[in-house]
Amino acid sequence: MGNMTATGSTNQKSGNTGKCLGQYLFDCLKLEGITEIFGVPGDYNFTLLDTLEKYNGIEFINGRNELNSGYAADAYARIKGISALITTFGVGELSACNAIAGANSEHIPLIHIVGSPPDKDQKEHKLMHHTLMDGNFDVFRKVYEPITAYTAVVTPENAEIEIPTAIRIAKEKKKPVYLVIADDLVSKPVMGRGEPTPPKPSSNLTTLKAAADQVRQLLDRARKPVLLVDVNAMRFGLQTAVRQLADAMNIPVATMMFGKGAFDESHPNYIGVYGGSFGSSEVQTAVEQADCVIAVGMVWADSKYGHVHR
Structure with a gap:
């Protein structure tokens, strides 16, 4: 199976979980045994990193640059089974491409999390720094489609589906996956979906x-x-x-x-x-x-x- 993609949000809501999107993300990573996340700060991932700084049980390892952080996350996954990387939109995530492509070719499960410009600005197609200045905020996710097993634009409405799905695919395929989260959505409450756990794969x-x-x-x-x-x-x-x-x-x-x-x-x-x-x-x-x-x-x-x- 090739790369799978999920974009946008869903209108189906079944209640507020009381947990913000950033907290829910880190809860999911912590359940996988991740105790360190590698990356480089950038203004579009500040809300993610602010949430992580207050979060108990996961430490942020600040790299000199995104490429080095990507390779550090690759090594961490080889030892512990799975890892996570946080970069900023555009310039940050593109700098990590070599590391992610290498993890893809060598079957390394790595969760690449990208902080993107505010959702409201994206919807208005504003010209923002770290973009191609054309109002297209999906172009870098598409760069990652061929070098990851799954990409998704995460929102409070779809977080309970997309984050576990991405982690499951990374573990099953032993491949990197890509999640992009707008920085003004990180502190928004996650909408409870009550989705059933997908059945485990079985042989014919x-x-x-x-x-x-x-x-x-x-x-x-x-x-x-x-x-x-x-x-x-x-x-x-x-x-x-x-x-x-x-x-x-x-x-x-x-x-x-x-x-x-x-x-x-x-x-x-x-x-x-x-x-x-x-x-x-x-x-x-x-x-x-x-x-x-x-x-x-x-x-x-x-x-x-x-x-x-x-």
Whole structure:
């Protein structure tokens, strides 16, 4: 599934929760175990940062610039599982693009929160600083559509839907998501929606059985199978399952360069890192002459197989 987008607000209201939008946002992040948020202050995110300064349990880590803050948030998510970044509209968020695009390509769940100009000014299409001076306040969100899994314009009316949705997608897809909040809406009370929790994804049992039967047939015929492990085994928390599979099958295990660390290198079945012609010839032979390669968490990039174009 590609990038998903939600914009605007809904007219359906079911009551005032008594909690402001900024508080609700930080409550949702705190529930995910986030105790630090990285970013750089800018006038369109001051109300967010003012709310955060009074909020207990989350500390703001002020970066030298947005790019560095983005990479710090990326590292934080690799360690703790998910992270958050706050930038200002236009100049701030664009400076973080490289970090967010990298998090997207490397499957890092990161919540990018952007403070934008006042909602009333946006509706009047005023010419505001940090914009393209054309009255279009949606242009930078569209920049983020290809490099995130989800983008949304958050309002008090849709916050109880959009914020949990964005967090859920970041966790499920292990990708960054983008939320933009007008600075005059941060202190507005969130409208309670009472929306049901979406059902957890489930497998199609018929398709799953067919796939399992096919895998069983391949393994039954295999005489030189190899288990090849890459980075997404770490991103999706599959290390224990991979080790159990290696123990049960008692077959050689190699990791990709990007997936180094995804498998215990002290394990007796571990043979090394596969890097095509750039790596060990023994590992290359074992992988390329295998009659069945069980690939887990693969990212099929050219540089990982020794096929770099020069």
